Amino acid sequence: MNKLLSYISLSAIVLLTAGCSDDEPKSEHKGLTGYVxxxxxxxxxxxxxxxxxxxxxxxYDAEWYSLNDDAILHDSKNNTVLLTDIEVGSEVETWSTSRSFESYPSKTDLSKLVVADDVKHPDSPMLQKKAIQAALSHAKSISDTAAILIVQNVTTSKSEWIIQVFNSYSEKSYEFTVNAVTGEVKQIK
Known part of the structure; x- marks a missing residue:
């Protein structure tokens, strides 16, 4: 009986220890796809x-991603990129291994990120991310409060980028044109 009780106790300890272990591989899940x-x-x-x-x-979900030590950062061709290569206005897909903190914007880790190819204006050398940077900078300058700005949509006309930005705190939408040659920003809505 004593051996049986010892065996059961030892088995319970092993099971409890194994169940509480942090050595389990973390499962990765898809995060947001959007703009930095x-x-x-x-x-x-x-x-x-x-x-x-x-x-x-x-x-519009928004999330702060903190890089894991072993985070994988790639471009669309699977080439490794540096964090500093990922600029505001870059379009990205994200993955994480932890749950998001309940806040807005939420917070989580970043285990993997893929940067989409940047789009060039059809009639000018200005890249989409540069136009987004200009529009976001202008939106911040006209906002009376700190805000999470959302890039809702990006299109082009003959000589301009047209960028719709949403201020999540004031719940206002703006539409800007960014001249694809000069970079001049105008608010049209």
Whole structure:
């Protein structure tokens, strides 16, 4: 009886110890697909927000991603990129191994990120991310409060980028044109 009790006790301890172990491989799950809205290279963090392409109508998720030590950063051709290569305005897909903290924007780790190829204006050498940077900078300058800015949509006309930006705190939408040659920003809505 004593041997049986010892065996049961030892089995219970082994099972409890194994069940509480942190050595389990973490499962990776898909995060947000959207635009980098802010980058803090010192803290190794990126703020990514959904656009109209991926968001549920009127509900734009935004998430601060802190890089894991073993985070994988690639471009669309599977080439390794540096964190500093990922600029505000870059379109990205993200993956994480931890749950998001309940806040807006939420916070989680970044285990993998893929940067989409940057789009060039059809009639000018200006890249889409540069136009987004200009529009976000202008939106911040006209905002009376700190805000999470969402790039809702990006299109082109003959000589301009047309960028729709949503201020998540004031719930105002703006539409800007960015001259694809000079970089001049005008608010049209």
């Amino acid at each position: 809205i802010e980058a803090n290279y010192e803290k190794k963090a990126l703020l990514v927000a959904e656009s109209d392409k991926t968001a549920k109508v009127g509900n």
